[in-house]
Amino acid sequence: MDLYTTVFEMIDMRSFSNLWFWIALAVAWSSASHWVLGVPYDLVLRARRVGGPAAQDLDDLARIHVNRLLYIARVSGPWLVGIGFFLLTSLAMTGFVYGVEFSQALFLLGCPMSLVGVLSVHTAHLIHRERAQGEQLRKRLIRCRLYTQMIGVVSIFVTALWGMYQNLSLGVLG
Template identity: 65%
Template sequence: MDWYSTVFEVIDMRSFSNLWFWIVLAVLWSSASHWVLGVPYDMVGRARAVGGQAARDLEDLARINANRVHFIVEEAGLWLSAIVSAFLTGLALLGFVYGVELAQAVFLLAFPMTIVGFISIGTARRIRTVAPQGEALWRQLRMQRIWTQVVGMVSIFCTALWGMYQNLSLGALHG
């Protein structure tokens, strides 16, 4: 048995029947909803409950991350848009036109995260321009988290449907 066959036997390239894909999907969305604009969401709860230094830390961290996102968008936004668009288009073509299951799986992870990225850019702009503090900042971060979770729920649902379809259709072909 050659090296290529051994690797592809150990790493199943049929993504939707692979447990690791579903673990990655769960960790991805769990992390995305916990880290709201680069701020761990437990800091929001602590700032609301304790106030004082915890609230100031949250405001500082949100301001720093909003400025960071703004800088990245201003400096490399056009290039990032082009690269991400090309990457997603390539994945979509490989996956859904040419039937490469790994490309379908990566697209179903990357495309919704791109939507979350756009939502984060909007939140960063609002934080940067309005400079909310206290309850107004907490509301901004909470809405960012809610929208991230909505995108995540729709993404997980669509990915699960597509994965079941792929597993059932490929199972019927090989069975």
């Protein structure tokens, strides 16, 4: 058995029947809901519970990440949107028109993550415009996390349904 065969047996390109895809999906959504605008959620909770230095750390870290995200959006935003739409359209076409399961899986992961990206930029704009700090900042971050989790739940549900459909239809056909 050569290396090429071994690698492609380990990384099956039929994504929905592959455990690695589901692990990657879980890790992606877990990370997306834990790191709100680059700020770890446990820091938000600690700042609310303890206050003091933890609250100051939250304000500083959020300010740094908000400014960084807004700078990237200002400088590279149109290019990132264009490239993102191109990639998502390519994945949707190759996945759902031409039936490439790997593209379907990447689209079902990438499309909702792009919504989380838009949500993050919008939240960063609100925080920057309001110069949010303290309780107001924590409320914004908590709300952003809640919306991210809602997108994640719907995304995982749709992906699971589509994955079961693919596995059942391939099981019947194959």
